[in-house]
Amino acid sequence: MVSSIPLWRQLQAAASVLASVRAGRSATDALAGVDAVLRPGVQALVFQALRQLGRAEALRRQLAKRAPPPEADALLCLALALSWDADQAPYEVFTLVNQAVEAAKRQHATQPQAGFVNACLRRFLRERDALVAATANDPVAQWNHPRWWIARLQKDHPTRWQDILLASNTPAPMTLRVNARQSTPAQYRVTLEQAGISATPIGAHGLVLDHGHPVHELPGFAAGVVSVQDAAAQQAAPLLLTGLPPPPGGQRLQVLDACAAPGGKTAHLLEIMDADVTALDVDPQRCERIHQTLQRIGLTARVAVGDAGRPNAWWDGKLFDAILLDAPCTASGIVRRHPDVRWLRRETDIAQLAATQARLLAALWPLLKPGGRLLYCTCSVFRAEGDAQIQTFVAHNTDASMLPSPGHLMPQSGANANPVPDNLQGDHDGFFYALLQKQPAPGPAQATP
Numbered sequence: 001m002v003s004s005i006p007l008w009r010q011l012q013a014a015a016s017v018l019a020s021v022r023a024g025r026s027a028t029d030a031l032a033g034v035d036a037v038l039r040p041g042v043q044a045l046v047f048q049a050l051r052q053l054g055r056a057e058a059l060r061r062q063l064a065k066r067a068p069p070p071e072a073d074a075l076l077c078l079a080l081a082l083s084w085d086a087d088q089a090p091y092e093v094f095t096l097v098n099q100a101v102e103a104a105k106r107q108h109a110t111q112p113q114a115g116f117v118n119a120c121l122r123r124f125l126r127e128r129d130a131l132v133a134a135t136a137n138d139p140v141a142q143w144n145h146p147r148w149w150i151a152r153l154q155k156d157h158p159t160r161w162q163d164i165l166l167a168s169n170t171p172a173p174m175t176l177r178v179n180a181r182q183s184t185p186a187q188y189r190v191t192l193e194q195a196g197i198s199a200t201p202i203g204a205h206g207l208v209l210d211h212g213h214p215v216h217e218l219p220g221f222a223a224g225v226v227s228v229q230d231a232a233a234q235q236a237a238p239l240l241l242t243g244l245p246p247p248p249g250g251q252r253l254q255v256l257d258a259c260a261a262p263g264g265k266t267a268h269l270l271e272i273m274d275a276d277v278t279a280l281d282v283d284p285q286r287c288e289r290i291h292q293t294l295q296r297i298g299l300t301a302r303v304a305v306g307d308a309g310r311p312n313a314w315w316d317g318k319l320f321d322a323i324l325l326d327a328p329c330t331a332s333g334i335v336r337r338h339p340d341v342r343w344l345r346r347e348t349d350i351a352q353l354a355a356t357q358a359r360l361l362a363a364l365w366p367l368l369k370p371g372g373r374l375l376y377c378t379c380s381v382f383r384a385e386g387d388a389q390i391q392t393f394v395a396h397n398t399d400a401s402m403l404p405s406p407g408h409l410m411p412q413s414g415a416n417a418n419p420v421p422d423n424l425q426g427d428h429d430g431f432f433y434a435l436l437q438k439q440p441a442p443g444p445a446q447a448t449p
Contacts, residue, residue, distance in 0.1 A: 005038060007091065008102040011078060013038050014045040015103065015110075019074035021050065027340035048090060049081035050339035051144055051169050055132075056081035058141035062131050063120040072113035075104055079121055084132060097121045144169055148347040149332070156383045160410060164381060164430070167411040172336040173427050174212040177205050177229040177264075179297055180271045188226060191219050202231045204238060205268075208427050224297030229264045231428035232333070232409050233379070237268035239405060239435055240322050240375040241275075247321060252276045256323045257301075258308040258364060261286030263293030265326060270299040277301040278320075280308055309356075309363045319369040327357040329378035329385045333411055333430025354384045361393050365400070370440035373403070377433045381410060386432035394436070405435035 013034050020030035027046060034042050049056065056077040060067070067073045079100035083093040091099075100121060104114035124131060135141040139150050143165045153161035176199070178188045185201050192199050192207070197218075199207040208231070215221045215228065240255075247253060253275040257266045260279035269277050279294075279301045281287050290303050306314030308325070330349055331341045361376065368374055376393075378385045386408050394400050411430040 005041065007095070007099040008106060010038060010041045010045060011075065011096075011100055011103040012107050013042045014049065015071070015075035015078045017042065017046045018049055018053075018078050019070050021046075021340045021343060022070065022074065024344065026344065027338070045078070045082065045090065047171070047339050048088075049078045050343065051171075052081035052084065052088075053077065053343060054138075054140040054142075054144035054146075055084055055135060058135035058138045059084060059124065059131055060120070062134055063123060064116075068113045068116055069109075071107070071109040072104065072117055075100060075110055076117050076120055079117075080124065083124075084128070094125070097125060145335075145342050146345075149342055149345070152347070152350075152382060156381070157408075157410070164410050168335045168342075168430070169339075170336055172230070172334075172429065174209040174228065175202065175230050175234075175427070176207045176209065176218070176226045177234050177268060178207065178226050179224055180205060181299075182220070182223075182225045188220075195219050202427070203234050205272075206231045206234050222296065224299075227264060227267060227293075227297070229268070230334075230337075232431040233264065233429070234268065235406065235409075235431070235433060236265045236324060236326065236375060236377055237272055239433055240324050240373060241269065241273050244322055244373060245371075253321045254278075254318065256280065256320045256364070256367065258323060258325045258360065259327060260303075260324075261289050263290035265324060266290060266301055267293050267297050267299065269324070270294070270301060271297065279303045280306055280314065282307045309359045311363055311367055315367060319372070320367055321369055321372045323364055323368055323372070323374040325360055325364055325374060325376050327360055327376065327378050327385075329353055329357070329380040330382060331379055332385075333379040333381045333409075333432075336411055337429065350382055350384050354389060357385060357389055358393070361389075365397060365438070368438045370399075370438050372438050374436045374438070375405075375433065376436065377431060379429060379431055381408065381430040381432075383408070387434070390434040390436075399439045399441070400436045401439055403435040403437050406431075406433045408432050 017027060017030040021027050031039060031043055059080045060077055079096055083089050083096045086093050089096060101118045104110040104117040140147050143150055145165060153164055157164060178185045185205060185207050189199050189207060197213060198210040202208050218226060220226060255269060255275045255277045257277060257279045259281060260266050261281040261283060263279060266277060266279040279290050284305050287303050287305050294301055304314050330345050330353055335341045376390060380386060409431045412428050
């Protein structure tokens with residue numbers, strides 16, 4: 001990691017972001033407040049620290065039983081997270097320690113604790129092997145996820161939980177979705193090679209880049225030839241639309257994308273089929289993101305602001321042929337892209353979000369035509385938000401039948417030595433998919449002669 005910006009400045013900013021996350025703010029929001037010149041380097045440091053925060057906090061407890069004030073503790077834990085494993089350290093460990101102490105000295109909030117930070121980190125350098133060994137049996141330190149999260153995975157996926165955690169702690173690659181109206185993955189891969197960018201095909205429309213690149217460097221991005229979307233999320237549109245019979249009389253399919261922002265799945269629906277799509281989201285600002293997404297790819301949908309759970313406020317009474325419900329969830333399947341999520345979530349969030357998911361399913365099911373399909377999906381690995389949710393729904397809705405669908409897709413890293421079975425080939429996030437078909441109402445009983 002080479003930069004003309006002093007490392008101590010980057011560490012100060014990274015520690016500030018980490019302190020914000022520990023106080024309950026998302027890393028995305030906190031990073032938005034970082035100076036644009038500092039932001040790329042700071043994000044890299046923060047994301048690595050968040051992936052090692054369990055170990056860092058365990059080490060800090062070994063060094064000091066009582067935590068210092070939040071700003072100093074964040075800086076100390078940041079330094080420990082980045083330096084405890086020399087093989088993964090972004091800089092030489094002694095440099096990290098020296099610059100962390102410098103950062104403490106140069107910031108008003110941490111200056112009174114600079115001596116404490118220095119003493120802890122110098123002791124860490126002297127006793128690193130023993131201190132790391134002392135934390136080896138702490139599951140939070142070992143897996144760098146909250147204890148409740150680990151226990152939930154052990155219960156939900158007793159034979160897979162370790163591989164899920166390993167994959168979840170591996171940085172995600174950059175994956176593209178090729179616009180089927182403009183190119184194919186094979187054609188665009190050649191275009192990338194001509195630009196000096198290597199990629200591997202995944203799924204029907206995807207390419208995984210060997211290295212991340214700013215989107216403005218991707219050929220045709222501004223013209224909508226490609227979009228950034230994980231391979232697991234790319235399954236939604238084909239699952240919903242493939243094999244769905246067209247309406248009679250040459251009419252266009254009527255499709256609802258509920259909870260649609262920022263519009264990636266809406267765009268994919270339009271890229272692979274001519275349909276009238278309604279993209280719905282409860283947040284007006286996020287609806288503007290849908291407009292921007294569609295404008296870039298040159299396709300249109302009806303974008304509506306509204307709560308999918310209260311159709312009377314936005315629905316015109318016309319039934320849909322297909323509904324995509326990408327429901328709000330814990331985002332436990334995308335922590336490799338958003339490593340702050342694991343530290344922001346609470347175990348009680350699962351039940352609250354599952355109740356919201358059930359409310360949305362119940363509200364949207366009556367909006368579907370007989371014979372139509374509803375695809376329920378979440379970017380979660382927890383069963384309460386996946387198959388348990390759908391099993392309950394089907395049990396209470398006798399006109400709902402399951403069509404073949406992936407179920408739980410576990411986060412899969414190309415670097416994972418123990419691939420999770422029943423997955424896509426390649427690298428993708430954790431997701432859940434259930435495809436439901438609405439059975440026509442039975443006709444009137446015939447009189448017995």
